[in-house]
Amino acid sequence: MTAQARMAQVRAELEELFIERDELVAGALVAVLSRQHMLMLGPPGTAKSMLAKEVCRRIGGTAYFEWLLTKFTTPEEIFGPVSLPALEAGRYERVTDGKLPEAEIAFLDEVFKANSAILNALLTVLNERRFHQGTQVREVPLESLFAASNELPEEDELGALYDRFLLRFTVGYIDKDHRFARLLRLEDERPPDPTVLTPAEIDELQARAAAVTVPDEVVEDIIAIRRELNTQGVIASDRRYRQALSVLKAAALVDGRDQVGTADLSWLEHMLWSDPEQQEAVSKAVAKVATGHEEDARRLLIQAQEISDYAHRAWPTLEARNRAILEADTKLHHIQARLEAMHESGLKRQRDAARLGEMLAQVVLLRERLIATRN
Numbered sequence: 001m002t003a004q005a006r007m008a009q010v011r012a013e014l015e016e017l018f019i020e021r022d023e024l025v026a027g028a029l030v031a032v033l034s035r036q037h038m039l040m041l042g043p044p045g046t047a048k049s050m051l052a053k054e055v056c057r058r059i060g061g062t063a064y065f066e067w068l069l070t071k072f073t074t075p076e077e078i079f080g081p082v083s084l085p086a087l088e089a090g091r092y093e094r095v096t097d098g099k100l101p102e103a104e105i106a107f108l109d110e111v112f113k114a115n116s117a118i119l120n121a122l123l124t125v126l127n128e129r130r131f132h133q134g135t136q137v138r139e140v141p142l143e144s145l146f147a148a149s150n151e152l153p154e155e156d157e158l159g160a161l162y163d164r165f166l167l168r169f170t171v172g173y174i175d176k177d178h179r180f181a182r183l184l185r186l187e188d189e190r191p192p193d194p195t196v197l198t199p200a201e202i203d204e205l206q207a208r209a210a211a212v213t214v215p216d217e218v219v220e221d222i223i224a225i226r227r228e229l230n231t232q233g234v235i236a237s238d239r240r241y242r243q244a245l246s247v248l249k250a251a252a253l254v255d256g257r258d259q260v261g262t263a264d265l266s267w268l269e270h271m272l273w274s275d276p277e278q279q280e281a282v283s284k285a286v287a288k289v290a291t292g293h294e295e296d297a298r299r300l301l302i303q304a305q306e307i308s309d310y311a312h313r314a315w316p317t318l319e320a321r322n323r324a325i326l327e328a329d330t331k332l333h334h335i336q337a338r339l340e341a342m343h344e345s346g347l348k349r350q351r352d353a354a355r356l357g358e359m360l361a362q363v364v365l366l367r368e369r370l371i372a373t374r375n
Contacts, residue, residue: 003201004208004256010058010195011254018051019183020174026254027270028055028146031167032105032202033209033250036243037126037145039111039162041152041276042171048148052107055146060196063141065103069113078118079131086134093134101131104141111147112158119161126164143202152276166243167270170279205253212249214260217345221265221289228285229272236272244271262290294355297342301359304335308366312373325370332367339363 001009007029014025024040028051031038040048056064067078076082078100086093096102100122108114114122124130131140153162174180197205226241248264255264265286272282311328315321339360346353 003197003204004253006195006197006201007205007254008256010197013195014051014054014058017054017186018047019179019186020176021047021051021171024051024169024171025055026251027167027169028052029254030247030250030267031144031146032059033205033253034246035143035206036166036247037147037164038167038169039165040146040148040169040171042148042150043173044150046171046173048171049107049109052109052146052148054194056105056107058194058196059105059202061199062104062143062202063102064105064107065098065100066107066109067100068109069111069118071113071115073113073115073118075117075121079121091134096131096133100125100142101133101138101140104143106142106145108145108147110149112149112151112153112161114158114161116157119157123160123164126161162274163237166240166247168273169270170276208258209246209250209253212252212258212260214245214249218248218260218262218265221262222268224289225265225268225272225285228288229282232281232285234273234278234281234285236274240271244268247271265290297339297356297359300335300339301362304332304363304366307331307335308370311370325373329367329370332363332370336360336363336367 011025011029014028015022018025027038030036032055040052042048053066056066067073069078076094080094080096080099080101083091083093083095094101100106121132124132125140125142126145129140129142130137147165153159174183222241222244226236229236244267245260247267248260251264251267252258252260268286269279269282273279307328311324313324315324339356343353343356343360346356
C-alpha cells in the first residue's frame, strides 16, 4: 500500500470513529503534513482530547508526549527536571528524556492553563523548534503539536501562545439526530489494529506536500480575500498568510491533488480569524472569491434578457426589426464572450463553474432564438 493510500485509510478509519468530525480529522492530517500546530476550542465532552490522542496513535515510531496542564503545572513536568550532576558542575540543564523537547508529536490539553514559568520556553519550542538547554540552544524534533481548550485565553501574555496555532477549530456537540444515534450505538473499544503511518511515510508525504504547486490564480484569490477581510477589520499577519500556503498545499495532497485549487481556500476559514465571532466574516469572504464571477455573470444574464426582450418587441417595419435584431445580436455576442472568459477562468482556477456554464448556455440560447426570428 502506498503512503497516499495508507493516509486515506487512516482518514477513513478516524472519520468512522469520530462522528461529525470529518473536518477535524482532515485538519489533523493536514497539520502533520504541513508541520503546523492545531488548536481545538470547545466545551468539555466534544471528543477533542480523544481525537488528538487517536491521531497521534496513528503516527507510529515517533516520540510522543502528552500532558494535561493546570495552573499548578511546573516546567519540570513539561520540559524535564533539572539535572543535578549538571548543576553540581555549574550548569543549569534539564533531563529532557520523555518530555516535550524530545517529542516529534505532542498533545497539550487545556493548553491555556500554561503559566508564565512555562510560557516562554513553550513559545520557543512551538515557533522556532528550539529549546534553551543551559547556555546552549538546541533544535527539537517537534513536527506538530495538538492542543485543546475549553475557552479562549483571557490573559494578554497568552495571546502569543494562541497565535502559534495556525490551524484553529471550534468544536461543538453533535448536531444531527441520526449522527447522535450513531454515537449512542458506537462501541467503546478502539480498533485493535488501526492503520499506522510510519516515519518514512510521513517524511514522504511531507515532501510531496511541499512540492504541491500554487497557481498564480490562487495567489490572486488569496490577495482578494485579504483585501476583503481588511475592509471588515479582520486582520491577519503577513506571517500567517505566508504559513497558510503550507496548509493549502497539504490539504490538496490529502485530497489527492498535486496543485492547490480554489476549493482548498476553505481552509483559510480555520486560519484567518482571532475571535470565533470573526469566523462568519472569513467564511463569507472565502465564499465570495470561491464562487468567482457568479454575481457579475448574473448581471450580464439579466442584461442579455433585457436586450433580447427589446429586440423581440413589435417594430413598425421589417427593416427596423432586422436592424434591432442585428444590434441585439452584436451586444449578445459581446456578453457571450465575457461569459465564456469567466467560465474558462473558473475552470482554470478549479472552481465550481457549473452555474457560470448554465448562464453561458442561456445567453447562447437567446442568441440562437434571436437569429432564428430574423427574415
